[in-house]
Amino acid sequence: MSGPSGGWLAIAGLGPGDEALITPEVTAALAQASDVIGYIPYVARVAPREGLVLHPSDNRVELNRAAHALDLAAQGRRVVVVSSGDPGVFAMASAVFEALEAGATAWRNLDIRVLPGITAMLAASARAGAPLGHDFCAINLSDNLKPWPLIEKRLRLAAEADFAMAFYNPRSKARPEGFARVLEVLRDACGEDRAILFARAVSTPEEDLRVTTLGKAQAEMADMRTMVIVGSSRTRIIDRATRPILYTPRSAS
Amino acid sequence: MSGPSGGWLAIAGLGPGDEALITPEVTAALAQASDVIGYIPYVARVAPREGLVLHPSDNRVELNRAAHALDLAAQGRRVVVVSSGDPGVFAMASAVFEALEAGATAWRNLDIRVLPGITAMLAASARAGAPLGHDFCAINLSDNLKPWPLIEKRLRLAAEADFAMAFYNPRSKARPEGFARVLEVLRDACGEDRAILFARAVSTPEEDLRVTTLGKAQAEMADMRTMVIVGSSRTRIIDRATRPILYTPRSAS
Numbered sequence: 001m002s003g004p005s006g007g008w009l010a011i012a013g014l015g016p017g018d019e020a021l022i023t024p025e026v027t028a029a030l031a032q033a034s035d036v037i038g039y040i041p042y043v044a045r046v047a048p049r050e051g052l053v054l055h056p057s058d059n060r061v062e063l064n065r066a067a068h069a070l071d072l073a074a075q076g077r078r079v080v081v082v083s084s085g086d087p088g089v090f091a092m093a094s095a096v097f098e099a100l101e102a103g104a105t106a107w108r109n110l111d112i113r114v115l116p117g118i119t120a121m122l123a124a125s126a127r128a129g130a131p132l133g134h135d136f137c138a139i140n141l142s143d144n145l146k147p148w149p150l151i152e153k154r155l156r157l158a159a160e161a162d163f164a165m166a167f168y169n170p171r172s173k174a175r176p177e178g179f180a181r182v183l184e185v186l187r188d189a190c191g192e193d194r195a196i197l198f199a200r201a202v203s204t205p206e207e208d209l210r211v212t213t214l215g216k217a218q219a220e221m222a223d224m225r226t227m228v229i230v231g232s233s234r235t236r237i238i239d240r241a242t243r244p245i246l247y248t249p250r251s252a253s
Numbered sequence: 254m255s256g257p258s259g260g261w262l263a264i265a266g267l268g269p270g271d272e273a274l275i276t277p278e279v280t281a282a283l284a285q286a287s288d289v290i291g292y293i294p295y296v297a298r299v300a301p302r303e304g305l306v307l308h309p310s311d312n313r314v315e316l317n318r319a320a321h322a323l324d325l326a327a328q329g330r331r332v333v334v335v336s337s338g339d340p341g342v343f344a345m346a347s348a349v350f351e352a353l354e355a356g357a358t359a360w361r362n363l364d365i366r367v368l369p370g371i372t373a374m375l376a377a378s379a380r381a382g383a384p385l386g387h388d389f390c391a392i393n394l395s396d397n398l399k400p401w402p403l404i405e406k407r408l409r410l411a412a413e414a415d416f417a418m419a420f421y422n423p424r425s426k427a428r429p430e431g432f433a434r435v436l437e438v439l440r441d442a443c444g445e446d447r448a449i450l451f452a453r454a455v456s457t458p459e460e461d462l463r464v465t466t467l468g469k470a471q472a473e474m475a476d477m478r479t480m481v482i483v484g485s486s487r488t489r490i491i492d493r494a495t496r497p498i499l500y501t502p503r504s505a506s
Binding site: 015018019020021022023024025028062086087088089090091093094095097098100101108109112113114115116117118119122123125126127129130131132133134135136137138139140145146147150153154157158160161162163236238240241242245247248249250251252 | 268271272273274275276277278281315339340341342343344346347348350351353354361362365366367368369370371372375376378379380382383384385386387388389390391392393398399400403406407410411413414415416489491493494495498500501502503504505
């Protein structure tokens, strides 16, 4: 796995929380690493050991963190950047490649690998049944990096396409009104009876799932640890004694 | 994990091919199973052992296979239905829930779990860089279960929404002309310069990746083992001495 300098960079997904959802590939990379870099709560999931330097950093410094990782790898260190879920889905992989493209030419020849993980929408979908079993889309509702009208446009087009929809980062303290507006747009475009899943902290001790309809959904049902999935027009709820099953059939008609 | 009868059903994702991409959760379920059910090449990935009955079956018998699995679990067997990738993405989970909903009432109280896996689009995306690093959609191009006009409608709406797009089952011997038409629609909607990835058999010895543009893409570049990803208008290609990196920045503007 080593490049010319002996250094390498792996951008690795730790999955949604449960250790049993971390791939052996990621576990092996962490075992070989000299440095682990990432957002504080993700680095906290990596066990300290002799010879391993942990570099936890705050949220919203993704580009600095990415440049730091590239710089360490260029110095010959064995670096793992950790994300929760999958690093390629609204996580650190894009930030690293943005820093790479803007940075030193020498960085382009580094040995860089992205190690996939179980992303939040697939963990949530599995827990609820199979709401993403037919065509679907994934939208980041954070408007830090995206103008609000674009989010609304995408919601309306996704509804017209009859995609199931998975929403990352639905709600934060900084913009509590955004997700209420998302629910309004969806009720208008999909109707009150459309199924919606709120899946919080899946695979952790705080896991909490709720299946309801857009008509009954309230913005307060989501926080930043919640994955929200809205079904397509074909999505069904199977009631049973325990939690209902939410799934989308394979056939479109 | 056992239900009242002692039987249970796990619908498990084996990932794209490499053993190092199978989660420990799935490995543990297979170690406890009495029966493994699935499409022939996926069951062939499970090591035989004393006390484990393997039930390989042919393609396109998903509902029969699902009913068989539910029936065995109801008899008290410990059953794992295996899919490649993630069972909830164009795979067996929806088929099992279709059979469950149409079948015996007693099945509804079975202990059923879906165990997520690394789905093909995320394995392909990781290998290429991070083309799904911003909003994206996943579309099954097989028209076995979907009328062609709906596929074309979804392509056009996804292009208008400026999603990156991941395509499963792009091409088969039975309908070689369909994917050529997909490329025509995409060239019309996204232009000739849009980036496209053909990622074949990712994480297996036959892995082959090709990054090009819609203008240069040809239908023959894909077969049924190929994952196709088309970038959004923001997706970028970083050239380097080795394979180029394909990624979509986190920001929409």
